[in-house]
């Protein structure tokens with residue numbers, strides 16, 4: 428039996444396997460590393476970093492729904508300086524590819540953050556978050572504007588040669604147009620999707636369950652939407668896609684690859700089962716062996732529409 432090749436190529440970024448941990452769901456890696464050997468994971472994406480620290484939105488910031496969660500964290504993060512001083516030294520030794528996710532309230536802030544982090548060896552790639560639904564400055568204002576997505580990509584591209592991933596919002600009518608804007612701006616890949624705007628009310632107090640009123644819906648509920656978005660991009664734009672949205676087990680992950688994803692990220696499932704990344708990798712290996720698949724990347728966009 429020939430050896431199973433788990434490597435995937437995402438633009439200029441090579442990963443030892445397609446399992447990535449999504450931004451905002453594993454902090455800066457140190458908490459989840461108590462449960463899982465991160466060196467077995469393809470890549471870890473850090474919580475969105477902004478130039479200055481952000482305290483985020485006031486609580487209540489997280490609410491459970493029937494098949495997922497609503498969050499309005501508002502990009503709370505330690506800011507660039509503390510990230511470099513306190514988080515990078517730990518992340519240096521985790522034995523997996525480190526991708527920095529960047530959020531910003533202006534194009535200049537995206538550029539400045541990328542420029543500073545570009546000089547750090549441990550940072551192997553960037554994921555630019557133009558799609559956070561929970562902040563007033565930046566976030567979806569950029570993610571909903573094709574020209575802004577293209578301009579941010581172009582400007583960030585000018586200050587780094589490292590792989591550049593643009594994280595797209597599902598809260599748009601044609602996501603392929605946004606993927607195309609990212610491609611034209613010089614992105615290596617797109618990741619899809621960020622959370623969907625949702626809300627929840629308490630029927631007794633009649634108040635929103637989240638202080639911000641709306642939050643981002645994630646988890647199993649959004650999987651079919653995410654798959655449709657990945658497929659739409661795959662059919663229309665020639666750019667590597669990282670699939671995200673409601674992946675809970677190895678079958679979900681394979682479905683994303685078949686729909687067009689070169690790799691995938693695990694988000695909400697990390698809160699339910701921090702071991703999910705390893706379990707999903709094991710499941711995929713078994714599936715590939717049982718189905719005579721020698722290169723995992725052969726699964727990408729292998730849909731059968733006949």
Ligand SMILES: Cc1cc2nc3c(=O)[nH]c(=O)nc-3n(C[C@H](O)[C@H](O)[C@H](O)COP(=O)(O)O)c2cc1C
Nearest residue numbers: 449450451475498556620621645646672673694695
């Ligand atoms: C609590 C929480 C915090 C998140 N924070 C970020 C963030 O800082 N930056 C970002 O790009 N995405 C963030 N996300 C979105 C996830 O990375 C992912 O795109 C989304 O949750 C969909 O995947 P899932 O259904 O597997 O969770 C966050 C999601 C959750 C649930």
